[in-house]
Amino acid sequence: xxxxxxxxxxxxxxxxxxxxxxxVAMGIGRFAFTPILPMMEADAGLTLKxxxxxxxxxxxxxxxxxxxxxxxxxxxxxxxSLLLIAAVTFAMGVTHAFAPQLMLRLLAGVASAWVLVxxxxxALDRLHALGRADASGTVYAGVGVGIAGAGLLxxxxxxxxxxxxxxxxxxxxxxxxxxxxxxxxxRGDAQQAxxxxxxxxxxxxxxxxxxxxxxxxxxxxxxxxPATFLPAMAHRYISDPxxxxxxWPVFGAAAALSTWIAARxxxxxxxxxxxxxxxxxxxIGVGLPVAWPGLTAILIAALLVGGTFMVxxxxxxxxxxxxxxxxxxxxxxxxxxxxxxLQVLGPLVVSAVAHLRHGFEASLLAAVVVxxxxxxxxxxxxx
Numbered sequence: 269x270x271x272x273x274x275x276x277x278x279x280x281x282x283x284x285x286x287x288x289x290x291x292v293a294m295g296i297g298r299f300a301f302t303p304i305l306p307m308m309e310a311d312a313g314l315t316l317k318x319x320x321x322x323x324x325x326x327x328x329x330x331x332x333x334x335x336x337x338x339x340x341x342x343x344x345x346x347x348x349s350l351l352l353i354a355a356v357t358f359a360m361g362v363t364h365a366f367a368p369q370l371m372l373r374l375l376a377g378v379a380s381a382w383v384l385v386x387x388x389x390x391a392l393d394r395l396h397a398l399g400r401a402d403a404s405g406t407v408y409a410g411v412g413v414g415i416a417g418a419g420l421l422x423x424x425x426x427x428x429x430x431x432x433x434x435x436x437x438x439x440x441x442x443x444x445x446x447x448x449x450x451x452x453x454x455r456g457d458a459q460q461a462x463x464x465x466x467x468x469x470x471x472x473x474x475x476x477x478x479x480x481x482x483x484x485x486x487x488x489x490x491x492x493x494p495a496t497f498l499p500a501m502a503h504r505y506i507s508d509p510x511x512x513x514x515x516w517p518v519f520g521a522a523a524a525l526s527t528w529i530a531a532r533x534x535x536x537x538x539x540x541x542x543x544x545x546x547x548x549x550x551x552i553g554v555g556l557p558v559a560w561p562g563l564t565a566i567l568i569a570a571l572l573v574g575g576t577f578m579v580x581x582x583x584x585x586x587x588x589x590x591x592x593x594x595x596x597x598x599x600x601x602x603x604x605x606x607x608x609x610l611q612v613l614g615p616l617v618v619s620a621v622a623h624l625r626h627g628f629e630a631s632l633l634a635a636v637v638v639x640x641x642x643x644x645x646x647x648x649x650x651x
Contacts, residue, residue, distance in 0.1 A: 279400040285453035286391035287410030289346060292446050293383035295414015295520070297353040297376045298326065300439050302496055303422035303516040306503045307432040312364055316500070320619030323496045324612050325370045327488075329377025331608035336378075337385035338601040345386045346454040349379035350447040358440025361433040385604055388585050389597040390454070401586075405531025408582045412523025412574065419499075419516030426509040471598040476650045477591055483543070484584040484603040486642035488610030490547070490635045491577045494554055494569055495519070496615055497628075501557060502566045515566055519574030526575040527582050539590065540646045543583040546576040547643035555636040558629045610638075 301323060308314040314322075337345065356372045356379075363369065391407045418439070425435045494501075502515040530542065553572025557565045585600055592599035617634070621627030 279395055279398045279403050281453070282391055282394050282398075283403040283406035285450050286387050286407035287413065288446055288450045289350065289383055289387045289454070290407065290410035291414030291417070292350055292353060292443050293380045293387075293414075294411040295416075295418050296357055296439050296443050297380040297383070298330070299415055299495065300357065300418050300436075301326065301373065303419045303499050303513065304432055304435050304439075305497075306499050306509070306513075307422070307426065307435060309500065309503075311431045312433075316622045317619045318366065319496075319500070320615040320622070322369060322373050323492075323615035324619070326373040326377040326380075327492065327608060327612045327615065329374035329379075330381045331377075331605055331612060332374075333378035333381025334385060334601055334605035334608045337382050337604070338598045340382060340386070342386045342390060343454050345382045346390075347447075347451065349382040350443070350450070352376075352379040353383075354440050354443035354447055356440075357443055358437050361436030361438075361440065364433075381604060381608065385597065385601045388600055392585065392589055393596070396589075402531050402535060404582060404586065405527045405529075408527040408531075408578050409524040411578050411581070412520045412525070412527065415520025415523060415574075416517045417520070419513060419518075419520055422516070423509060423513040426513065471592065471595045471602060477599065479645060479650070480584070480587055480591055481603045481606045483642045483646050484580075484588070485606035485610045486547070486638050487577065487580050487584070488607040488612075489614050490550060490554065490639040490642070491573055491580075492611040492614035493618060493631055493635055494557075494573050495577065497618065498566060498570055498573075502563055506563055511563070515570045518567055519570040522571045522574035523578040527578045530579045530582065539583045539587040540650075543580055543587070544643040544646035546579045546583070547639045547646070550576040550580070551636045551639040551643070554632055554639065558632050 305314070305319055308319070309316075353376055356375045360369060360372050387407070392401075392404060395401055395403050395407075421438070421442070422435060425438065430438070498515045498519060499513060502511075502513075549572050553569040553576070556569045556572070559565075584603065588599050588603055589596045614631070614635070617631045618628060621631055624630075
């Protein structure tokens with residue numbers, strides 16, 4: 269009777285460690301820029317075009333990280349990446365120079381991808397072995413918790429009249445604190461070394477794996493525009509940071525709750541049907557501010573996009589493990605790279621059309637089309 273209790277504690281420790289690591293990697297390394305963006309516009313004079321380039325640098329770094337992740341030892345990749353995220357995040361608060369900031373955001377993207385790929389493979393493998401696949405919802409809820417926490421911290425710092433430089437520094441310190449909390453969970457051992465050998469097995473492609481990769485790539489372009497610019501969009505309609513800043517915590521809270529709910533209450537739903545349904549809801553959220561401009565629509569969009577993008581991530585990575593069980597880490601890295609390539613395009617599209625009349629709205633509608641196409645592909649049964 270003791271073993272189930274030990275397994276429960278083990279599953280909980282795996283889920284919590286993975287959740288904290290993803291909160292740092294994604295909530296701060298990837299997306300701290302989003303709630304800080306209105307502050308940088310106000311006190312550093314950052315333009316929407318320049319913001320698009322900074323976001324694209326981070327997402328290009330994410331692409332480079334995804335392409336190289338499978339070649340790295342797991343313990344080094346996770347621990348080193350979390351430390352790197354803390355360092356480059358703090359450094360964003362040291363310089364206003366655009367070129368160094370581009371490099372810092374690129375490095376944060378690289379490290380974020382390494383953490384996502386290795387923590388996903390580490391957690392999914394161990395939870396599956398323990399018969400606790402449902403606990404993956406807790407792992408991926410860490411992304412939403414990190415996003416919501418970053419948004420609330422930004423609101424508090426804006427209320428305290430902190431500028432964007434000080435805010436970046438605070439985020440760097442917070443990253444370091446939470447990295448220390450997970451340090452022992454990802455120590456290297458013989459089991460992880462054996463897992464690394466499995467990672468290096470060649471990945472063989474077939475039609476279904478290509479389809480999964482393309483549909484996961486669609487998420488990159490589909491969600492990244494609102495995920496990058498939601499607070500800035502809200503700032504168009506209201507100047508009070510306690511109000512327009514709510515868009516990002518709402519996004520993060522919806523992301524955290526959605527994975528927890530999907531993993532527990534929708535476990536009987538096929539991964540691909542869950543994935544397709546989430547894309548339809550996301551498309552509605554992405555397109556809503558175009559049809560109904562205003563703060564209310566943006567907050568609803570935050571709920572719909574935030575409430576689906578991590579469900580898609582969880583369902584997509586679980587499906588990746590199902591279709592390529594013999595080389596799960598390599599396939600997760602491959603589809604993460606495809607996703608990263610498409611998400612680089614989102615901010616660049618915004619930068620290219622931001623000066624045009626209704627250019628930003630057109631970029632949102634393009635994302636809607638991509639999401640609906642992927643939903644149709646996923647709904648059809650695989651051959």
